[in-house]
Amino acid sequence: MEKTVAEKLEALQKLQAIDSELDAIKTLRGDLPDEIQDLEDEIVGLETRVEKHKTAIDNKKEEISNRQNAIKESKALIEKYEQQQNNVRNNREYDALTKEVELQNLEIQISEKRIRQYQGDIEQINESLEKATEIVNERQKDLDVNKSELTSLETESMEQEEKLMKKRDRAYKTVETRLATAYSRIRGNARNGLAVVNIKRHACGGCFHTVPPQRQADVNSKKKIIVCENCGRIFADVEIVEVVEKPKRRTSRKKAAK
C-alpha cells in the first residue's frame, strides 16, 4: 500500500534524526581524520624525497669509486711508462713516453678534482637528507599522537555508532527509493548535513530563508512533498512554537483547564 505523504515525511525525519546523531559523533572527532590523511600524504612525499637523496648519494659514491679506479690505472700506467723509459733506444721514444706520463698525470688531476666535487655534492645531499629525515620523524610523531587520539575517540563511540548504523539501515529501508536518493543528494550538498528540516518562525530551518505563507500552508496540509525554494531541503513540518510566547500559552492552557 502506498504511504501517505505524512508517513513518508515521518520516515524521512527519523532517518534525518539518526544521521544527525551520527554527524554529532563525527563532529567530536573534528579535523582529526583529515589531519591524519594530510600527515600520511606528507610522510609519503617526504619518504620519496629521502629515497631520492639516498639514491643520489649512492650514485655519487659510485662515481667516486670509478674515479679512484681510474687514478689507480693511471698510476700503474705511469709506472709502466717510467720503466719503459729505462729501456728506450732514442730521445724520441723517451719524449713520447714523457708525454704519456704527463697525460696520465693530467687525468689523475681531473679525477681528483671530480672526486672533490662529488664529495661536496654528497655533503650537500646529506644535509637535505638529514633535514627530510628529521621532518619525517616529526610528522610521524604527530601522526602517532593523532591516530591514538582518534582510536580512543572511535573506541568510545563505536558501540553507539554501530547501534545507530543498524537503526539507520532500518530507517533507510522505510523511505521510498526516489526520496532516499533525493535525501542523500541534498544531505551531501548541505554543509550542516540537514536534508529534512522544519519551517521555524516562517523560515527554512536549513537556510533560514523566509517561506511564503502559501508554501507554509502547503507544507502543513501534507498533501505533497514540499522543498525549500532557496536550498532545496525537504520541509517536514511547520513549527508554530514561538519561544517568547511559551509561558503565556502554558498559563492560558491552565486557565482553560480550570
Ligand SMILES: [Zn+2]
Ligand atoms: Zn532552505
